[in-house]
Amino acid sequence: MQKSEAITAIVLAAHALARIAAHDAGNDAPSAQWRALSILSQRGGMRLGALASAARTTQPGMTRLIGVLEQAGLVERTADPADSRATVVNATTEGIRALDEWRTELGSTLAPRFEHLSDDDWQAIERTAAILGERAQDTADHQTGEDE
Template sequence: MEKADVIPSIVLSAHALARFAAQDAGNEAPSAQWRALSILEQKGGMRIGELAIAARTTQPGMTRLIGTLEQAGLGTRTTDPADTRATLVHATDAGLIHLAEWRAELRDTLAPRFAGLADEEWIVLQRAAEILAAHAQETTTTGEA
């Protein structure tokens, strides 16, 4: 495998693992919900358009998702103090708790798939997770994350 081929392999494997975990756990919440809450957890309040770009979705789609999050008590909208014509979206405390519970559910559901790994393999995965997390946080030249 070429060096550059490792990156899409990791991304595709991560998507597959997330699907397996959601199916195995019976979690029916859309992945867009977790993605939006994760972004809000990391970046704090954001305008809907900025959140849509960060989540790689449309603004109308994000507006609908935020409505769903609000109805569930997981997200809220406030007026942007820098521009009262604009709205900021925030994850609520309940939304952040729900996100942490989902992450624990992912961990617990996927743990059996990795039970046979040797300590050395865990060290490799831990380092890979650190590298991936660092690169997932970097900002591109256009200012998008």
């Protein structure tokens, strides 16, 4: 397997595991909800257009999603301090709590699929998670710098 194929395989497996966990847990919230809350949790408040771009969706689609999340109390819109005509979307304390609960639920739902792994396999998974987390953070930091 070539290096790029290994990275692709990891990404595809991660997406599949997230879908499996959501299904097995009976979590019917759209993945776009968790993606938006994750971005807001990591990057802080953002304008809708920037959030849509970061989530790789359309601005109208993000506007609809934020409306639903706002009604649920998971996000709030405030005036942009730099431009009072614009709004900034922030995750609420309830939104961050829901995101943390979803992440915990994912882990506990998937745990039985991994219970028979060896210590060496766990070390490999932990190292892979650390490397991917670092790469994702470097990319997020780079993208945040471009938006400013």
